[in-house]
Amino acid sequence: MLFYEEAAISVPIMCMQCEDPACMHVCPVGAISRDKNGAVVSNPKKCIVCKLCVSACPLGNISVSKVSKKIIKCDLCGGDPCCAKVCPSGAIKYEDATTANISKKKIIGEKFKNLFAEVEK
Ligand code: SF4
Ligand code: SF4
Ligand code: SF4
Numbered sequence: 001m002l003f004y005e006e007a008a009i010s011v012p013i014m015c016m017q018c019e020d021p022a023c024m025h026v027c028p029v030g031a032i033s034r035d036k037n038g039a040v041v042s043n044p045k046k047c048i049v050c051k052l053c054v055s056a057c058p059l060g061n062i063s064v065s066k067v068s069k070k071i072i073k074c075d076l077c078g079g080d081p082c083c084a085k086v087c088p089s090g091a092i093k094y095e096d097a098t099t100a101n102i103s104k105k106k107i108i109g110e111k112f113k114n115l116f117a118e119v120e121k
Helices: 022-026 052-056 082-086 099-120
Strands: 002-004 009-011 032-034 040-042 062-064 071-073
Touching (some): 052 071
Antiparallel strands (some): 002 009, 032 040
């Protein structure tokens, strides 16, 4: 979650399971792949915790657990996202990607990009 206190907004920044995932491309040991649900997932058995994927994600959607010392990344909960189930206002929905909703995401992304540019001025 990013907080922009000056603008009084908070925006959840979730993994986009990118079509061309920077996190996957930079991994030197092939520990990141796409699963059958379309999720970009990490394999802790292969991961050497070099953190290149953490730096590569343009949205800051990978972090390292202070407890397990392993990377943390959305894996769509195996195709049954817990975040969508527990969201009290129904703000999170899990829907199959269509051309229409990908276009909507891009439009919303552009709006936020422009809004953040205004906040940072
Ligand atoms: S972690 Fe970042 S780069 Fe990787 S799929 Fe998610 S949004 Fe894309
Ligand atoms: S931290 Fe792990 S998953 Fe990420 S780039 Fe390094 S080896 Fe790959
Ligand atoms: S609850 Fe599951 S689907 Fe939702 S953000 Fe976390 S890992 Fe991803």
